[in-house]
Every structure is written in C-alpha cells, then in structure tokens.
Amino acid sequence: MSEKNMIECTNCNFRSKVTNTLSQQELQALSRSCLSVNAVGREKILREGAPATHVIYLKSGLAKIHKTGPQREDQILKIVMPGNYIGIQTLFTKKSNLYSATTLEGSTLCYIDFNFFREMIRTNPRFAYELIALISDDELGYFERMINHSQKQSSGRLADTLLFFANDVYHSDSFTLPLSRNDLSAIICSSRETAIRTLSDFHKSEIILLDGKHVTILDREKLAKISKKG
DNA sequence: GCATTAACCACAG
DNA sequence: CTGTGGTTAATGC
Numbered sequence: 001m002s003e004k005n006m007i008e009c010t011n012c013n014f015r016s017k018v019t020n021t022l023s024q025q026e027l028q029a030l031s032r033s034c035l036s037v038n039a040v041g042r043e044k045i046l047r048e049g050a051p052a053t054h055v056i057y058l059k060s061g062l063a064k065i066h067k068t069g070p071q072r073e074d075q076i077l078k079i080v081m082p083g084n085y086i087g088i089q090t091l092f093t094k095k096s097n098l099y100s101a102t103t104l105e106g107s108t109l110c111y112i113d114f115n116f117f118r119e120m121i122r123t124n125p126r127f128a129y130e131l132i133a134l135i136s137d138d139e140l141g142y143f144e145r146m147i148n149h150s151q152k153q154s155s156g157r158l159a160d161t162l163l164f165f166a167n168d169v170y171h172s173d174s175f176t177l178p179l180s181r182n183d184l185s186a187i188i189c190s191s192r193e194t195a196i197r198t199l200s201d202f203h204k205s206e207i208i209l210l211d212g213k214h215v216t217i218l219d220r221e222k223l224a225k226i227s228k229k230g
Numbered sequence: 231g232c233a234t235t236a237a238c239c240a241c242a243g
Numbered sequence: 244c245t246g247t248g249g250t251t252a253a254t255g256c
Binding site: 153154155190191193194197 | 234235236237238239
C-alpha cells in the first residue's frame, strides 16, 4: 500500500452523495480525518476480527466483502463498487470487524476516522439521510441476492454473476473477471469444481466465449433465461 | 428405476 | 491455481 495523501476533500471529484452534503468547513474537517491510500492489485484492506477503526470509502477500483462461515472458509457476500463505503456496520456497536474486505484490482481508498462519521451523523441531518439511503439500498441488495441464492441452482447463480459484471461493473459484454475460479465459486456458493464445470458448459453451448479469465457474452438471451429459470 | 444436480476426492498440468 | 473424471448422495419424475 502506498500513501497518496494531501488530497483535499474539498476538491475531490470522487465524493459520494453522502459527503456532498457537507459544508466547506465540514469538508475541511473530513480532510483532517481522512487518509487516501492506493492499493495495488489484491490487498486485504479489512481483516475479520481486527479492531474496527475506520470507515473505508472506495474512491476507485473494485473490492470484495468476504467472511468465514461454519462450513467453507470464505464466502463472498458482495462486490463493492466505487462510491461506496466499507465498514459502516461496525460504526456504532461493534469493536471488531465482522468481515474482511480485499481489493480485486488497483484501487484508491479513503480511510475515514469513525469519530468523524459519528459526529456528522449527530450534527448533519442531510449527511445522515444520505447515509441511511445508502445503507437501505445496500440491504435491499442483500434481500435480492439471498432470495436468488436460495431459489436458483448453480447455473442460474453463475449466469447472474456474469450478467452483474457485464451490466453493472464493466458495462460491456466482453470483460476480464477479476476473480479466480475459487473466488467465483465463493460468490455463487458452490464448489470450485461446479463453478469450473458450469463455466465450461456455457462455453461449450456457445453462450459465452471463455479464454482464461476473459469472458465474452455471446448469447445474452440464453444467459438471461438461465438466470431467470434457475 | 432413471435422470439431474452438485459435492467430494484424486490427480494432472 | 485450473481442469477433468469418477463416485456418491439427494431429489424429482
């Protein structure tokens, strides 16, 4: 991790809707409580079990939230995209992180002191409003994923994941997965073998073009159908 | 019964 | 880390 500090939050072009509610003075306070850091490739930025001290703002790049479960060692709960916060859940009542976060590619992160967040929530209703909006959307996303995970079989969950990367992350039908096969299985809640097999099934039936981690969606309709019917 | 789905294991590159 | 094949267990016609 390399430190790339001295970027003033007042001039930041990557501010969230939450921090856009702040006054100049509050933004200056944010600058004092915020450390901007560059992560190169895969770096663990939050460790499950370690003391919770900062909210991390993902300014650019991509990250995964993952957590050890009773059965498998690591399950991926979601992919975090730029403009989102990591670690707000432990802001109030938890002393340690209840999950891990790891960047999946080069990313820019802002480590923001817990106290700044608590203070703004207390004193700035618009800040609190936008933050609650963000948390609510996030929870709706979990509802969606949970119902999909429990009611679809593995091919449907894989189709969902591929469409997610194409539609929401890369805005293209041709992209390079930032995940290993094991990561992919951890995100669709299957074994590594099943993930590999389903992926190559898609390739064989010419729904996608697969070259290592590079994916090109050839038959969007079929993929959507598989995603829908499970 | 028979087919499908998916996990686990072993093993090779 | 990836990919393949065999086996097994559960579930649904």
